[in-house]
Amino acid sequence: MKNQQINQKYNRYVEARIPKTKAWPSLFNSFWVGGVICLIGQGINDALLYIFPSMAEQTAWAWTLIALIFIASFLTALGVYDKIGKFAGGGSIVPITGFSNSISSPAIEFKHEGIIYGTCVKMFTVAGPVIVCGVVASVVVGLIYYIAGLI
Amino acid sequence: MQYLWVFLIGGLVCMLGEVLIITTKITSARILVCFVLIGVVLQAVNLFEPLCAFAKAGINVPIIGFGASLAKGAIGAVKSYGLIGAFTGGLQATAGGIAAAIAFAFIFSLICKSKTK
Numbered sequence: 505m506k507n508q509q510i511n512q513k514y515n516r517y518v519e520a521r522i523p524k525t526k527a528w529p530s531l532f533n534s535f536w537v538g539g540v541i542c543l544i545g546q547g548i549n550d551a552l553l554y555i556f557p558s559m560a561e562q563t564a565w566a567w568t569l570i571a572l573i574f575i576a577s578f579l580t581a582l583g584v585y586d587k588i589g590k591f592a593g594g595g596s597i598v599p600i601t602g603f604s605n606s607i608s609s610p611a612i613e614f615k616h617e618g619i620i621y622g623t624c625v626k627m628f629t630v631a632g633p634v635i636v637c638g639v640v641a642s643v644v645v646g647l648i649y650y651i652a653g654l655i
Numbered sequence: 656m657q658y659l660w661v662f663l664i665g666g667l668v669c670m671l672g673e674v675l676i677i678t679t680k681i682t683s684a685r686i687l688v689c690f691v692l693i694g695v696v697l698q699a700v701n702l703f704e705p706l707c708a709f710a711k712a713g714i715n716v717p718i719i720g721f722g723a724s725l726a727k728g729a730i731g732a733v734k735s736y737g738l739i740g741a742f743t744g745g746l747q748a749t750a751g752g753i754a755a756a757i758a759f760a761f762i763f764s765l766i767c768k769s770k771t772k
Contacts, residue, residue: 531673538669538717539662546661546712565715570755572716577759581767594673597683598690598717599665600752606683608760615764623764627757630684634718635753637688638725639745641695646729646741648699653733 530593537588537595545572545599569600576601580608606630657711664713687718694722698730724748 549568553559559567579585585605589596596602607627614626628635672686681689697703703723706714714720728748732740746753 527677530677531670534673535666535670538672539666539713541669542665542712542716543658543662545716546658549712566751568712569716569720569752573752573755574759577756577763581763592669594671594676594686595666595669597676597686598669598672600716600718600721602683603687603718603721603752604756604759606687607756608763611760611764612767615768623761627760630687631756633684634687634691638691638695638722638749641692641722642725642729642745643741645695645699645726646733646744649730650733650738650741 533591534593534595537592538599539595541572541595541599541601544575545569548572572599572601573604576604577608580605581612585609603631603634606634660709661711661713664710665716666713668714668717668719690718691722691725694719694724695726696722698723698726703727721749721752 545568548571549564552564552567553561556564576585579588585596585601586609589602589605596605607630610626610629611623614622616622617626668690672690675681675686675689694703697706697719703714703719703726707720707723725745725748728744728746729741730744732744732747734740736743
């Protein structure tokens with residue numbers, strides 16, 4: 505009974521201490537930062553297709569994503585991406601740059617625990633579940649299409 | 656005009672992520688997982704291609720595009736190679752992005768010192 509009261513008190517304390525994200529400004533920031541990141545992607549893609557007109561569309565997209573991943577990784581290494589993240593929230597998490605950041609950020613941060621147990625292991629703390637869920641879902645979709653093709 | 660749609664749709668998708676953060680307080684890993692799964696489902700029901708033709712980078716750059724190409728790879732490989740495609744297709748289609756993210760993260764972690772410590 506007493507424990508319960510303490511827990512409640514603690515929960516209220518935590519609730520009061522959590523940094524309040526003001527809803528409207530953060531929505532607006534995530535909107536325009538996310539939009540700008542997508543614009544940069546479109547710009548890279550158009551530039552690639554302009555410079556190499558014979559490039560297949562699929563290849564151009566692959567290069568575009570790799571370029572964005574590189575930029576995000578680089579900005580993470582400089583410590584800039586974390587600042588963008590604090591400002592933009594979802595705007596910096598949802599694009600592929602957020603995926604790249606979620607790999608490079610712990611890789612750099614846990615370097616001091618060693619290359620194998622620090623960098624290589626911690627790299628996948630966020631990206632791991634993303635890749636696992638994505639791959640499992642894609643295998644399921646592939647199986648469904650295979651079975652549907654048999655019928 | 657194309658760029659306006661890219662900006663608006665890309666922004667809206669990202670704002671949806673922010674709405675999820677504010678209303679449910681879920682962590683970034685869960686958000687990324689959610690959006691990848693949305694992408695897989697969109698591709699599986701053939702809705703991603705028309706969206707992509709219209710919004711281009713607005714839907715391709717958000718991690719939804721990553722999920723969609725996982726599913727697209729699996730579906731395409733099943734059609735051309737049979738059952739094995741369900742297992743080989745997804746990662747094959749996204750190998751570039753995953754390998755690039757891992758490689759760059761590794762290289763930069765070798766070069767840089769951690770900022771927060």
